[in-house]
Amino acid sequence: MEQDKILIIDMGSTRNTYIAREIRELGVFTEIHAHDMTREELSKITNIKGIILNGGENRVVDGVQIRASEALLNAGVPVLSVDHEGSAPWPQEEEARIDKLQSFVFNTCKAEANWNMDNFIAEQVAQLRAQVGDGKVLLALSGGVDSSVVAALLIKAIGPQLTCVHVNHGLLRKGEPEEVVHVFREEMGANLIYVDAVDRFLDKLAGVADPEKKRMIIGAEFIRVFEDEARSLKDVKFLAQGTIYPDIIESGTKTVKAVKSHHNVGGLPEDLDFELVEPLKMLFKDEVRECGLALGLPRSMVFRQPFPGPGLGVRCIGAITRDRLEAVRESDAILREEFAKAGLEGKVWQYFTVVPDVKSVGVRDHKRSFEWPVVLRAVNTVDAMTATVERVPYEVLEIITHRITHEVAGVNRVLYDLTPKPAGTIEWE
Numbered sequence: 001m002e003q004d005k006i007l008i009i010d011m012g013s014t015r016n017t018y019i020a021r022e023i024r025e026l027g028v029f030t031e032i033h034a035h036d037m038t039r040e041e042l043s044k045i046t047n048i049k050g051i052i053l054n055g056g057e058n059r060v061v062d063g064v065q066i067r068a069s070e071a072l073l074n075a076g077v078p079v080l081s082v083d084h085e086g087s088a089p090w091p092q093e094e095e096a097r098i099d100k101l102q103s104f105v106f107n108t109c110k111a112e113a114n115w116n117m118d119n120f121i122a123e124q125v126a127q128l129r130a131q132v133g134d135g136k137v138l139l140a141l142s143g144g145v146d147s148s149v150v151a152a153l154l155i156k157a158i159g160p161q162l163t164c165v166h167v168n169h170g171l172l173r174k175g176e177p178e179e180v181v182h183v184f185r186e187e188m189g190a191n192l193i194y195v196d197a198v199d200r201f202l203d204k205l206a207g208v209a210d211p212e213k214k215r216m217i218i219g220a221e222f223i224r225v226f227e228d229e230a231r232s233l234k235d236v237k238f239l240a241q242g243t244i245y246p247d248i249i250e251s252g253t254k255t256v257k258a259v260k261s262h263h264n265v266g267g268l269p270e271d272l273d274f275e276l277v278e279p280l281k282m283l284f285k286d287e288v289r290e291c292g293l294a295l296g297l298p299r300s301m302v303f304r305q306p307f308p309g310p311g312l313g314v315r316c317i318g319a320i321t322r323d324r325l326e327a328v329r330e331s332d333a334i335l336r337e338e339f340a341k342a343g344l345e346g347k348v349w350q351y352f353t354v355v356p357d358v359k360s361v362g363v364r365d366h367k368r369s370f371e372w373p374v375v376l377r378a379v380n381t382v383d384a385m386t387a388t389v390e391r392v393p394y395e396v397l398e399i400i401t402h403r404i405t406h407e408v409a410g411v412n413r414v415l416y417d418l419t420p421k422p423a424g425t426i427e428w429e
């Protein structure tokens with residue numbers, strides 16, 4: 001069944017996503033669009049039941065106050081004008097706001113609460129089949145939440161026409177490449193190409209201490225490895241990407257300049273001219289997780305902690321060496337294991353270990369040792385702009401310290417990073 005839709009029109013509000021989410025929580029699908037939508041753009045969207053003009057402080061763009069297009073005003077569906085400032089004030093209290101939205105969406109627009117994951121998946125499967133036909137689709141599968149959910153959706157829609165490429169660049173967490181291969185190849189029956197590019201990446205990174213250079217090398221090398229795989233496959237027309245709604249919104253709207261550029265597998269050469277397939281581009285992160293669960297992905301994958309693109313490479317501070325990288329990977333695995341045992345998994349936003357390139361004196365087997373420290377980091381954040389440090393129980397820290405100093409080669413100290421953001425950032429590089 002086609003879902004009913006309410007369009008949120010960005011008239012300079014910074015709260016478009018909030019209102020979009022509030023209506024989705026009422027069970028009605030929403031999309032955020034620009035104020036100057038044309039009749040043609042509008043005609044491509046089916047089942048529009050109502051339009052909300054969402055005004056706010058950014059209503060003046062390049063010296064001109066923006067207005068909703070004629071197409072929007074004459075769309076033939078109810079229009080609600082909402083302003084977070086003067087003219088049409090919007091209630092501050094959540095309850096009053098939800099009442100107003102509920103009344104508009106259900107009484108005025110007569111929308112049905114038919115937005116749910118099963119309907120979303122059914123609609124996406126139909127759309128993917130229509131878009132792709134009998135063409136071949138390629139997907140770079142990191143094992144992160146977004147690309148994993150895209151993979152699961154495509155497997156359901158067009159199974160054998162999909163090829164996934166998982167690149168092991170040596171900077172993944174312990175057990176991750178194995179889990180990706182197991183879940184997708186063995187459990188879900190996907191065509192999965194596993195590329196062992198560990199030496200290729202680590203050789204390129206040898207001796208490079210500058211964090212920006214490290215990131216650039218990892219990004220560029222990833223494109224090269226992926227390009228090699230893409231060229232070796234014949235007749236691939238489509239490239240699937242795990243673009244999600246915040247990626248699009250953060251790339252900037254017409255009233256707000258870009259917060260960050262939209263990442264994903266950008267930078268492929270022009271002759272590899274794929275048509276993009278982006279089935280999650282209208283979902284928020286928690287909806288992506290819900291979708292993943294509904295498609296049968298394991299919880300460990302769906303609720304995976306955020307992990308930086310360059311992986312453990314930015315937690316092995318300075319020039320990466322294989323032995324210190326192993327110390328990061330092994331200590332990270334111990335930290336995750338002990339957090340899970342202590343009931344902190346799913347409670348703490350992000351936790352990991354860092355191994356700086358310094359050594360200090362210690363004692364091992366009655367002899368003087370000269371080894372690295374492992375830094376533990378565990379933080380909570382709502383928007384990643386600020387972060388607070390988790391007050392991990394002392395006993396848990398002691399267990400972790402004991403295990404790391406006894407089980408991880410080359411480590412004789414464990415430190416806990418007590419710095420909130422600001423002054424520190426979440427990651428160390």
Ligand SMILES: Nc1ncnc2c1ncn2[C@@H]1O[C@H](COP(=O)(O)OP(=O)(O)OP(=O)(O)O)[C@@H](O)[C@H]1O
Pocket residue numbers: 139140141142143144145146147148165166167168169241242263264265307308309310
């Ligand atoms: N090791 C890898 N193997 C294959 N593809 C990868 C790998 N790392 C990244 N990618 C691809 O690049 C995209 C962007 O990577 P990034 O690390 O920024 O992750 P993301 O946006 O959080 O997405 P995800 O949740 O899928 O990891 C991924 O969605 C995936 O398609």
